[in-house]
Amino acid sequence: MPTSGDIKSVDPSQRADSQVKVYAVAPRAGAEPSEIVDGFLEAMTSDDLQFATARKYLTGPAAKTWDPAAETTVLTDGPTKLPDRANDRGGLDGFTFKLGGTQVAVVDKQHAYRPHTGSYQGNIHLVLQNTPDGKEWRIDSPPKGLLLGQSDFGRNYQSVNKYYFASLPASGSTGSSRQDWLVADPVYVRQRIDPESRMDTVTQTVASLLSGPTNWLKPVVGSRFPTGTALKEGTKSLAFDDRNALKVPLNAKASNIGQEQCRKMAAQLLFTLRDVTVSKVAQVELERSDGSQLCVLSADQAEEFSPDRASGTATSAYFIDAKGHLERLPGSTGSAAGAEDSTESDSTSESVPGPLGAGSKTLGAVAVARDEQRAAAVTNAGSLLYVASITSEGQLDGPLVTSQGRTPENRLSAPSWDGLGDLWVADRDLARPRLLRFTGGSGAPQAVDVSGLNGARIESLRMSADGVRIALLVSEGGRTTLKVGRVERQGSGDGATVTVSELTDAAPQMAEVTAMSWAGRSRLVVVGKETGGVQQVRYMQTDGSVSVATIPGANRVTAVAAADDSRLPLVALSQGDGIVRLPPGANWKTVVDKGASPVYPG
Structure with a gap:
């Protein structure tokens, strides 16, 4: 107990301890x-x-x-x-x-x-x-x-991710046969019993999943639960057994579905429940309204639909060295599964094979495809965009696009790959600003309409692994802010029409945003500052709320990269310190004294 110091009044609304429980007091007689x-x-x-x-x-x-x-x-x-x-x-x-x-x-x-x-x-x-x-x-x-x-x-309240399947063209933009991957839809549920529904947190989350995606995400995702599916009437609590398996009783709307659809329903539940429970959910069993079994799906079987499958199992980070060539930081943590065992021995970089690793072009920005077979690079002057193999030697083909902007700042942004294998870049030419997409990372560019820009200009972009969301740094009136847009696709292949809709503020607390990167399924890592504040690096949810996870401060960060796997370290460019890395539970450490454009695949 303190033995000295001033007495200060405390606003009763200022409670930071999530374990505190508030008991309401009834009005007293004669109250004013x-x-x-x-x-x-x-x-x-x-x-x-x-x-x-x-x-x-x-x-x-x-x-x-x-x-x-x-x-x-x-x-x-x-x-x-x-x-x-x-x-x-x-x-x-x-x-x-x-x-x-x-x-x-x-x-x-x-x-x-x-x-x-x-x-x-x-x-x-x-x-x-x-x-x-x-x-x-x-x-x-x-x-x-x-x-x-x-x-x-x-x-x-606590933030949890519900999961729905991406609504993509029948064959995908690149002819990919795999269409069934899940997309995170963040919502907030009560941390304890909900006063209105009387459901515990797990049951609230399941009920929210069954009610369907939020209005913002709904146009680009779909649920495999039949319309009208809900928990069996009277269900207020869902309890895990000693094997950490969960039985979920459903109403009659789901009683006659087939096994393959049921597996996908169970996969939605398994991924959704991972944000709610401390221990890993081992299995989900769906039940009909009469109590009979619909289907059973284990956590391992659900990985077939993982949101991260679009990114493969990449663990390496990449950057541009002092000579303007692409280098790789192999196995930044050894492996994703063994991320906790990261050591300093994995910090030695190596040149990638091919023209981007040892060619005549001086690179300024880069994006590595999610399968780590190719990379897209913008030249140091910002005018030319190339795509080349990073697994084999070869010649550099002609540029995919040339910007006519007068200065590097008014030319091409750093590119980005989505989970479908499409390549995206912004041309910041003041006379003709455009957001461009290359189907399969090749061919002629397609201009993508972005609704809601209202004269603002895209400075940089990052595509999500699921391919249905895009993060944009947008400048207007001398201020740069972070927006997240919904990517809508009609048709497939070269004839597909792609638009970006409903831009939302993803970092409304920040007056200026310098850099950003996707850092998981519904989270971004953002570099910026609040009004009158100093630079900070923080996690933000895509819905604009602040993540509870904290990041140690770093010096003058101008670029940042995060992997879809949260166990992999952050990588950033710090003025004065070079390429720096932040392993989980550690502090920032310099990897390379001089470099630029740190990225993970994507």
Whole structure:
């Protein structure tokens, strides 16, 4: 216990400990309007089932119609209140308060988190209501849903990934026969029993998966669960047995599906539950409404549908050396499975075979295909894009595209490969800015329409392994921000039409973003700074929320790379320190004194 120091008041909404449980307190007899509002706002933060105590602060009709699950408005701190007698609509028997705060996000009824920065303003109205103890102040016009400060939101909710199958053309952009891979769809669920549904966290997550993908991702993914499939009526808790296997009882909508479809349904569940449980889920068994078995799928069998299969099992990082040639850091951790055993001995780089490793061209930026057979490189001047083998010797073919921009900053961005084998690059020519895609990494470029740019320019890009999302650094008005867009495909092969839709803010807290990279299925690693702040490297979820994982600070980072496998180290370019690496649980260490464009495959 401290024996000295000043006494400081503490805002009751500032709770960082996720193990803290808040118990709501019912209104006391004779409470003034201000006390009623405070009690109601505090009761919103509790785990009280059905928010029964919070409803005691409401009038009878309001208690019946108030829907806490309608949405959750997240503020930087708990909401503030000010009396607003000028707008009272109940005369002497009415009392109005203005609610205010700085809004961060809204979590909708689908549990989807959407950044929504700016000021929050609302009203809350009270009336005198007859009770057995006489007239008492009660709220007859509560806010929509819940109002929570960030600390209470973080204490009550956790981010989990639901998984759905990518909706891709019949043969894929490159004629690939494999179409069944899963895409992460991040949502937020209660960390304990949900007050409204009374479901535990596992059951909430399963129910959310069955309800379908969020509206933003829905156009490019699909569920293998038949429409209307839900948990068997009355299911509030799903428990793992001593083998860490889970039985999931479904309603009659799923009773007549075939075995192959059932396996894919089970795969969606297995990958979804991995974010909820501490130990690995060994097996999922789906049951019909009568209790009979539909199918069983083990964790090993589900790997057939892994979101990371598009990236193979690459463990190597790459960079451009001081001479402008492509080099490889072999086995940055020895192997993905043995990532925890990383040693310093794997830091020696080697030139890749072929014209990019020892050719006459001086490279400025590079992207290695996810199968590590080819690489795409932009010349140091930024005007030419080449693709060449990195496994065998050969001559460099002609460039795929030439930018007419007047300076390197106004020419080609660093390229990026998606999980379908298509190559993407942005031409930053001020006279003709374009986002370009090369089917299979060759042939003529296809211009990709990006809705929502509104005159802003793409500075850099990174494609996700699943091929249905793209991360963009976009500049406008001297400011560079991070956006994530949805990649929509119609048709296949060279005749496919591809567009990018619904750009969303992926780092709304940052005033300026310098660099970014995909760092898993629904996470990005971002380099940037907040208004008036210093540079920081942090993880962000694709929905714009901040990941709980932290990253040690690094000096003047201008580029960063992460692998789909979170056990592989981050690699970055630090001005003054060169190419640096951050193994899990360690600090940044220099790998190469001079270099550029650190990347993992993709």
